[in-house]
Amino acid sequence: MEFEFDFFVQHNDINLYYATKFRAIDLAFYIVGNDGTDLLLVPDMEKERAIRESRVREIASFGDLGYHDLRREFRNSRKAQAEMLIRLLKTHKAKVVGIPTNFPAYLALPLSQAFDVKVVKSPFLKMRMVKSAEEIEYIRDTSRAIISAFEFALKLLKRERSCDRIRDRIENYLYLRGYLATDTIVSSGKTSAIPHASGGIIEDHVVIDIFPKSRKHYYYSDFTRTVLIEKNDKIEDMLRAVIEAQEKAISIIREGITARDVHYTVCDVLESYGYKTLRQKAKEGFIHSTGHGVGLEIHEDPRIFENEEVLKAGMVFTVEPGLYYKDVGGVRVEDVVVVRKNGCEVLTEYPKMVRL
Amino acid sequence: MEFEFDFFVQHNDINLYYATKFRAIDLAFYIVGNDGTDLLLVPDMEKERAIRESRVREIASFGDLGYHDLRREFRNSRKAQAEMLIRLLKTHKAKVVGIPTNFPAYLALPLSQAFDVKVVKSPFLKMRMVKSAEEIEYIRDTSRAIISAFEFALKLLKRERSCDRIRDRIENYLYLRGYLATDTIVSSGKTSAIPHASGGIIEDHVVIDIFPKSRKHYYYSDFTRTVLIEKNDKIEDMLRAVIEAQEKAISIIREGITARDVHYTVCDVLESYGYKTLRQKAKEGFIHSTGHGVGLEIHEDPRIFENEEVLKAGMVFTVEPGLYYKDVGGVRVEDVVVVRKNGCEVLTEYPKMVRL
Numbered sequence: 001m002e003f004e005f006d007f008f009v010q011h012n013d014i015n016l017y018y019a020t021k022f023r024a025i026d027l028a029f030y031i032v033g034n035d036g037t038d039l040l041l042v043p044d045m046e047k048e049r050a051i052r053e054s055r056v057r058e059i060a061s062f063g064d065l066g067y068h069d070l071r072r073e074f075r076n077s078r079k080a081q082a083e084m085l086i087r088l089l090k091t092h093k094a095k096v097v098g099i100p101t102n103f104p105a106y107l108a109l110p111l112s113q114a115f116d117v118k119v120v121k122s123p124f125l126k127m128r129m130v131k132s133a134e135e136i137e138y139i140r141d142t143s144r145a146i147i148s149a150f151e152f153a154l155k156l157l158k159r160e161r162s163c164d165r166i167r168d169r170i171e172n173y174l175y176l177r178g179y180l181a182t183d184t185i186v187s188s189g190k191t192s193a194i195p196h197a198s199g200g201i202i203e204d205h206v207v208i209d210i211f212p213k214s215r216k217h218y219y220y221s222d223f224t225r226t227v228l229i230e231k232n233d234k235i236e237d238m239l240r241a242v243i244e245a246q247e248k249a250i251s252i253i254r255e256g257i258t259a260r261d262v263h264y265t266v267c268d269v270l271e272s273y274g275y276k277t278l279r280q281k282a283k284e285g286f287i288h289s290t291g292h293g294v295g296l297e298i299h300e301d302p303r304i305f306e307n308e309e310v311l312k313a314g315m316v317f318t319v320e321p322g323l324y325y326k327d328v329g330g331v332r333v334e335d336v337v338v339v340r341k342n343g344c345e346v347l348t349e350y351p352k353m354v355r356l
Numbered sequence: 357m358e359f360e361f362d363f364f365v366q367h368n369d370i371n372l373y374y375a376t377k378f379r380a381i382d383l384a385f386y387i388v389g390n391d392g393t394d395l396l397l398v399p400d401m402e403k404e405r406a407i408r409e410s411r412v413r414e415i416a417s418f419g420d421l422g423y424h425d426l427r428r429e430f431r432n433s434r435k436a437q438a439e440m441l442i443r444l445l446k447t448h449k450a451k452v453v454g455i456p457t458n459f460p461a462y463l464a465l466p467l468s469q470a471f472d473v474k475v476v477k478s479p480f481l482k483m484r485m486v487k488s489a490e491e492i493e494y495i496r497d498t499s500r501a502i503i504s505a506f507e508f509a510l511k512l513l514k515r516e517r518s519c520d521r522i523r524d525r526i527e528n529y530l531y532l533r534g535y536l537a538t539d540t541i542v543s544s545g546k547t548s549a550i551p552h553a554s555g556g557i558i559e560d561h562v563v564i565d566i567f568p569k570s571r572k573h574y575y576y577s578d579f580t581r582t583v584l585i586e587k588n589d590k591i592e593d594m595l596r597a598v599i600e601a602q603e604k605a606i607s608i609i610r611e612g613i614t615a616r617d618v619h620y621t622v623c624d625v626l627e628s629y630g631y632k633t634l635r636q637k638a639k640e641g642f643i644h645s646t647g648h649g650v651g652l653e654i655h656e657d658p659r660i661f662e663n664e665e666v667l668k669a670g671m672v673f674t675v676e677p678g679l680y681y682k683d684v685g686g687v688r689v690e691d692v693v694v695v696r697k698n699g700c701e702v703l704t705e706y707p708k709m710v711r712l
Contacts, residue, residue, distance in 0.1 A: 025539075025552055026655065045644050048550050068637075078457060101434060105464035105475045106457035112465060119461045175531045180538075182571075183381075194404050196381055215538075281424075288401050299382065 005098030005118050007033040007089055009111075013102065014296045015124035017218075022054035029085065030056065033092055041065070041088075082110035089115065100125070121301075129293060129301045130314040136338055136347075138219035139294060139316055143336060143347040145179045146210045146223045150350070153186075153208055157227065157356055161202045163188055174212045181212035185224075192330035195288060195322060204230040205239075207332055211298050220298045222318050223348045224334035228355045238275070238323040239331045243352045245269035245321045246333050249290065253319070253337060253344040259302055259309040263290040266321045275323055279306075284325050291318035294336055315339040316347070361454030361474050363389040363445055365467075369458065370652045371480035373574075378410035385441065386412065389448055397421070397444075438466035445471065456481070477657075485649060485657045486670040492694055492703075494575035495650060495672055499692060499703040501535045502566045502579045506706070509542075509564055513583065513712055517558045519544055530568045537568035541580075548686035551644060551678060560586040561595075563688055567654050576654045578674050579704045580690035584711045594631070594679040595687045599708045601625035601677045602689050605646065609675075609693060609700040615658055615665040619646040622677045631679055635662075640681050647674035650692055671695040672703070 010016050012028040020030050020040050028050075029041040040056040047061040062068070062081075065088055070080035085107065089097060097115040099108055100122035111117050131139070149170050156166050163186040171181045185196065189203035206229065211222040226239050245266045252265055267277040267286065276282030278289075291304035294316055302309045304317055315338070322332030333352055337344040366372050368384040376386050376396050384406075385397040396412040403417040418424070418437075421444055426436035441463065445453060453471040455464055456478035467473050487495070505526050512522050519542040527537045541552065545559035565580040582595050605621045623633040623642065632638030634645075647660035650672055658665045660673055671694070678688030689708055693700040 044639075045551055049553060099461055101460055101462035103461040104457055105455055105459040105461060108461035108464050109468060109473070109475055112468075117465070119465055172532055176528055180536075182536075195401055197405055197408075283400075 003098060003123065004120070005096040006035075007031065007037065007092065007094040007096070008098040008123065009085065009089075009103070010100060010122060010124065011103055011107070013100075015100065015122045015128070018128055018296055019124045020054045020056045022050050022056070024050075027081070031088070033094065035092055037092055078106045079110075082107050086111065086114045098123075125301060128295055130312050131295060131316050131338070132314070135219065135295065136314070136316065138214065138217040139221050139336065139338075140347050141217070142179060142212060142214050142219055142221035143223065145174060145177055145214075146212065146221055147348060147350055148177075149173050149179075149181075149210055149212075150208060150223065150225060154227070154354070154356070157202065157206065157229070163191075163199050163202060163206070166202075166208075167198060170208075170210060171212075174210075178215050179212040180215050181210055184211070185209035187330075190326065190329050193284075193324045193326050193328065195324060195330065195332070202229065204228075204232040205235050205329065205331070207330060209332065209334065211294075213298070218296055220294050220296070221336050221348065222294050222298060222320075222334060223336065223350070224320060224322075224332045225350065225352070225354050226331040226333060228353075232329075234325075234328045235331060237273075238325075238328070239333070239353070241270055241273040241275060242321050242323055242331055242333050246319055246335070246352070249319050249321070250335070250337060250344060250346065253311065253339060255311060255313045255339055255341050257311055259290075259304045259307045259311065262304050262311075262319065263306060266290045266319075270321065270323065285323055286321060287324055288322065291320050291334075293317045311339045313339050313341050359454060359479065360476070361452040362391075363387065363393065363448065363450040363452070364454040364479065365441065365445075365459070366456060366478060366480065367459055367463070369456075371456065371478045371484070374484055374652060375480045376410045376412045378406050378412070380406075383437070387444070389450065391448055393448055434462045435466075438463050442466065442470045454479075481657060484651055486668050487651060487672050487694070488670070491575060491651065492670070492672065494570065494573040495577050495692065495694075496703050497573070498535060498568060498570050498575055498577035499579065501530060501533055501570075502568065502577055503704065503706055504533075505529050505535075505537075505566055505568075506564060506579065506581065510583070510710070510712070513558065513562065513585070519547075519555050519558060519562070522558075522564075523554060526564075526566060527568075530566075534571050535568040536571050537566055540567070541565035543686075546682065546685050549640075549680045549682045549684065551680060551686065551688070558585065560584075560588040561591050561685065561687070563686060565688065565690065567650075569654070574652055576650050576652070577692050577704065578650050578654060578676075578690060579692065579706070580676060580678075580688045581706065581708070581710050582687040582689060584709075588685075590681075590684045591687060593629075594681075594684070595689070595709070597626055597629040597631060598677050598679055598687055598689050602675055602691070602708070605675050605677070606691070606693060606700060606702065609667065609695060611667060611669045611695055611697050613667055615646075615660045615663045615667065618660050618667075618675065619662060622646045622675075626677065626679065641679055642677060643680055644678065647676050647690075649673045667695045669695050669697050 010030040012024040044061040044063040167186040188206045209224040213220040276285035289305035293300040320334030324330040366386040368380040400417040400419040523542040544562040567578040569576040632641035645661035649656040676690030680686040
């Protein structure tokens with residue numbers, strides 16, 4: 001491996017699924033090493049299923065590595081797990097051991113006493129940034145389901161005044177079609193000035209932000225539109241500026257530019273209309289980043305903010321400028337794009353300006 | 357505090373929600389200290405919502421603590437977060453800092469260089485073991501929904517032969533009633549010999565294991581029945597032994613006995629019929645623990661295994677013996693109980709022997 005470590009230990013999170021295709025229930029470890037180690041380590045009762053489902057060839061159970069004796073010896077399952085990993089890595093003569101940033105502390109600290117431990121972004125997290133053609137089709141599939149659910153919500157808006165009930169109907173609609181949406185945002189009036197708030201009664205405009213994952217292939221997509229209902233000049237001006245900022249940002253996205261280029265394009269447009277941004281340390285206005293990667297997690301790399309990450313073809317992320325003012329309310333417009341060599345493709349194609 | 361540390365830092369997981377009633381989206385920290393510190397620390401854009409929704413009185417944003425300057429200084433958001441926490445704790449003259457076992461490594465290692473860090477089971481995890489009357493009603497509510505979904509599944513079994521389709525129908529049924537079930541198990545024939553496997557065609561018997569959470573109050577429950585469909589003496593004998601083991605175990609549960617007492621009662625009954633158990637290092641037979649706590653997570657403390665955890669009134673957990681043989685298949689019977697002073701109450705009351 002071309003890494004700053006000779007072994008890497010991935011614990012059970014979505015990266016373990018990405019790397020092994022095994023959906024572990026509780027604890028599991030995937031260990032790769034520069035001596036050719038490529039091992040999936042699972043609880044005894046999961047070994048059969050791991051052999052069936054994972055794409056890793058070498059599979060061992062905790063019992064195979066003497067875990068049960070260690071647990072009896074230490075009378076502590078956490079210490080026994082740490083010791084099991086340490087002994088395994090020592091057998092392989094590991095010196096520098098990489099662990100992911102979110103690796104659990106009860107294992108990280110003992111490992112750091114036994115090895116030169118490097119806490120790094122999981123290499124799988126980096127691999128996940130650039131999507132395969134198959135992954136892009138999965139995200140496209142979820143995007144289509146969202147657009148269909150949004151059109152369903154527009155029909156509901158003609159007779160339903162409760163944001164919570166509209167949210168429930170959207171989530172039910174998606175669930176019955178094979179998608180799981182949680183924390184869907186349907187917010188109106190001044191409540192919409194809080195980006196993640198939801199609920200209340202439909203007033204002058206409504207922000208609808210839908211981000212389900214497929215229950216079949218597990219890939220997310222993410223989409224927001226602001227629907228204008230009653231005349232509100234301030235909201236309409238804000239929305240026009242946000243749409244212009246988003247379209248300008250999308251127009252510059254292609255392989256080779258940086259995340260910051262995209263974010264600053266959004267800031268430039270919004271600031272040109274006199275709105276404040278986080279770049280100016282504003283507390284109101286454009287108070288979040290421009291976007292985030294989307295895939296097996298709803299928020300993943302690349303982050304589209306002030307960072308200088310260079311965009312590569314196949315990266316998939318949101319472009320979602322918004323403006324938020326306590327005394328007025330909030331607006332946001334969000335699409336998911338795939339970076340291509342000479343531009344980008346929008347996976348959530350839908351008109352930006354929506355009036356009821 | 358009566359702990360082995362003078363400060364405790366809880367990061368965003370379900371314990372943070374339990375302790376603060378704030379549903380954080382990404383990063384958040386809840387910090388308690390023996391100098392009276394009781395602080396919820398959230399990203400800037402979440403501060404308003406945290407003030408509205410959490411029950412913590414002191415709320416600060418990352419920005420309030422100088423995070424943005426630190427991020428610019430280190431050009432690394434992870435280092436900036438660690439430094440923000442270290443400076444905050446130093447301001448409070450913290451010496452011994454407790455962190456939960458699953459605290460992320462990228463913060464745990466820098467903290468361990470600045471303080472005497474103790475990696476402990478989150479004190480909130482311990483508090484969560486004993487449920488309030490309100491929490492028990494939530495779990496009872498989810499239990500009722502499960503029983504209703506199971507009765508719906510029994511009707512489906514009369515005409516539907518695909519385990520996957522039955523599982524989808526169960527999950528849809530629950531979703532439309534406000535409960536989210538994932539990884540529901542519907543397995544038949546020899547597939548059922550793998551405890552967490554699902555799918556295939558309905559054969560001689562079917563194991564149905566349903567464990568949804570409420571989408572309103574977020575509490576789980578967990579229930580399994582083995583339904584006999586065609587004559588299979590081996591399966592029927594296994595099921596009789598499992599039911600006897602489960603009933604015997606439930607009959608001894610009361611405040612003051614240990615988890616091990618419950619687990620060994622199950623093992624004793626199963627072994628008396630000649631079945632093997634994990635206590636005998638068996639690879640087939642009763643190859644998992646007797647149960648696990650149920651609440652805001654599907655698997656939480658107390659674990660009902662060989663551990664000597666003393667049961668307290670208000671603890672809620674599963675009692676779920678099973679037997680698994682590759683050449684025959686598997687059976688399992690599972691209920692959720694609440695420990696009372698002089699016995700226990702079953703929240704998932706339903707006949708144990710079910711024939712189609």
